[in-house]
Amino acid sequence: MCLAVPGRVIGIREERQTLMATVDFDGIRKSVCLAYLPEVECGDYVIVHVGFAISQVDEASALETLAMFKELGILEENLGVDGRPAAVAGPA
Amino acid sequence: MKYLDEFRDPALAQRLFDEIARITTRHWAIMEVCGGQTHAIIRNGIDQLLPDDVELIHGPGCPVCVTPLGMIDKALAVAARPEVIFCSFGDMLRVPGSHKDLFAVRSEGGDVRVVYSPLDAVDLAEAHPDREVVFFAIGFETTAPANAMAVYQARQRGIRNFSVLVSHVLVPPAIEAIVSSPSNRVDGFLAAGHVCSIMGTWQYPPLVEAHHVPIVITGFEPLDVLEGIRRVVLQLEAGTAELDNAYARVVSEQGNVPAQQMLADVFEVCDRRWRGIGEIPASGWRLSGRYRDFDAEVRFDVGAVDAPESAQCRSGEVLQGLIKPTECAAFGRECSPRHPLGATMVSSEGACAAYYQYRRLDRAVGDPVPVELGSA
Numbered sequence: 264m265c266l267a268v269p270g271r272v273i274g275i276r277e278e279r280q281t282l283m284a285t286v287d288f289d290g291i292r293k294s295v296c297l298a299y300l301p302e303v304e305c306g307d308y309v310i311v312h313v314g315f316a317i318s319q320v321d322e323a324s325a326l327e328t329l330a331m332f333k334e335l336g337i338l339e340e341n342l343g344v345d346g347r348p349a350a351v352a353g354p355a
Numbered sequence: 356m357k358y359l360d361e362f363r364d365p366a367l368a369q370r371l372f373d374e375i376a377r378i379t380t381r382h383w384a385i386m387e388v389c390g391g392q393t394h395a396i397i398r399n400g401i402d403q404l405l406p407d408d409v410e411l412i413h414g415p416g417c418p419v420c421v422t423p424l425g426m427i428d429k430a431l432a433v434a435a436r437p438e439v440i441f442c443s444f445g446d447m448l449r450v451p452g453s454h455k456d457l458f459a460v461r462s463e464g465g466d467v468r469v470v471y472s473p474l475d476a477v478d479l480a481e482a483h484p485d486r487e488v489v490f491f492a493i494g495f496e497t498t499a500p501a502n503a504m505a506v507y508q509a510r511q512r513g514i515r516n517f518s519v520l521v522s523h524v525l526v527p528p529a530i531e532a533i534v535s536s537p538s539n540r541v542d543g544f545l546a547a548g549h550v551c552s553i554m555g556t557w558q559y560p561p562l563v564e565a566h567h568v569p570i571v572i573t574g575f576e577p578l579d580v581l582e583g584i585r586r587v588v589l590q591l592e593a594g595t596a597e598l599d600n601a602y603a604r605v606v607s608e609q610g611n612v613p614a615q616q617m618l619a620d621v622f623e624v625c626d627r628r629w630r631g632i633g634e635i636p637a638s639g640w641r642l643s644g645r646y647r648d649f650d651a652e653v654r655f656d657v658g659a660v661d662a663p664e665s666a667q668c669r670s671g672e673v674l675q676g677l678i679k680p681t682e683c684a685a686f687g688r689e690c691s692p693r694h695p696l697g698a699t700m701v702s703s704e705g706a707c708a709a710y711y712q713y714r715r716l717d718r719a720v721g722d723p724v725p726v727e728l729g730s731a
């Protein structure tokens with residue numbers, strides 16, 4: 264659960280008085296809280312941990328990290344896609 | 356050199372390995388604090404490609420692994436209540452309590468749900484006003500701002516049927532406890548990059564000075580980890596002890612200020628038990644007085660739970676770097692990710708699970724491990 268995944272901000276909105284973003288992780292889109300990085304703009308890359316953007320990162324290293332996660336097959340797992348719990352099942 | 360081609364830039368990785376070998380003149384033990392780094396190290400065989408004199412010790416930086424047994428038992432007690440929807444990050448479900456885990460509670464009829472973000476749990480509470488939604492708020496400084504926001508939002512939105520079971524832990528007091536221990540073998544530390552992206556680097560210089568121990572803030576890519584190791588070895592060989600930031604593309608000195616402000620509002624520092632290590636003073640966060648009414652321990656009065664660990668499990672020694680997982684007699688036998696005896700086998704970031712997953716089954720010759728690996 265410690266993993267943080269970089270993604271690209273593609274939309275920003277206010278939701279219940281909280282700044283939220285849509286972030287694209289190599290094709291997987293998720294709603295992400297931007298409250299801790301309010302200065303971020305569309306097109307920027309951010310590092311996301313449990314649904315929160317925690318810091319900005321440059322495009323080159325974001326893409327490199329994404330490619331590695333994808334190769335390892337841990338991207339969807341760590342984004343909780345399909346409600347799949349992160350890494351519960353071990354290596355099976 | 357079968358691992359080298361698995362680096363994204365094998366040539367650069369080779370250069371870093373060569374450089375580390377060139378500058379190393381004696382034995383050094385370096386601890387990576389963060390479970391994400393442990394994972395990267397074992398997956399890429401970094402520990403096996405390093406010179407013999409550079410030993411990596413896997414630290415206590417997996418929040419799932421160090422959540423104390425008593426707290427897991429409390430979670431199980433709360434989750435079993437009929438009015439409760441219990442929400443947790445996925446990796447907590449299989450963590451063994453004294454008698455069972457959250458999966459077992461779920462199969463016995465408990466409403467246990469996995470959430471991606473703690474805000475999902477707040478939404479659930481709003482959608483189910485007739486139920487009590489409890490979120491298991493664990494993690495290091497990286498995760499705490501998200502959990503703090505969930506509590507803050509619940510208050511802002513007037514959601515009264517939401518509460519949190521808090522078991523937050525902090526990295527600097529853990530480093531302090533490890534270097535101060537009489538059995539300490541660690542010469543230098545790789546500090547966890549994402550923890551520092553929240554907290555900044557300002558917490559570490561006092562530790563570096565008080566214990567004359569180099570600390571290098573390090574990222575999670577295999578090449579980041581190698582660069583962090585190189586910088587620690589450089590300092591150790593030169594006899595210096597400084598704070599160095601090898602992850603400056605993400606980590607600044609002041610850290611994430613809005614997150615720190617939220618943390619200061621919602622949480623306060625407390626003593627905390629670490630599974631396998633014991634109590635470390637001022638090493639955790641609990642809800643501050645202003646938010647105490649969101650504390651599930653108060654709301655559900657689960658009492659104090661004092662639970663003994665499995666006698667076979669040596670995860671405490673693993674977490675302190677005193678033994679490697681393969682030195683535990685239960686490793687790969689009684690204990691595997693499907694039947695974990697200790698928390699370090701449960702989480703994919705735990706040292707035992709990382710060794711297991713990447714087939715580090717190098718036990719004594721003639722002592723084969725019964726293999727139940729499902730993947731090819």
Ligand code: SF4
Pocket residue numbers: 667668669670671673680683684685686687690691695696697698699700707
């Ligand atoms: S292998 Fe299992 S029993 Fe042994 S220390 Fe690790 S978690 Fe505990």
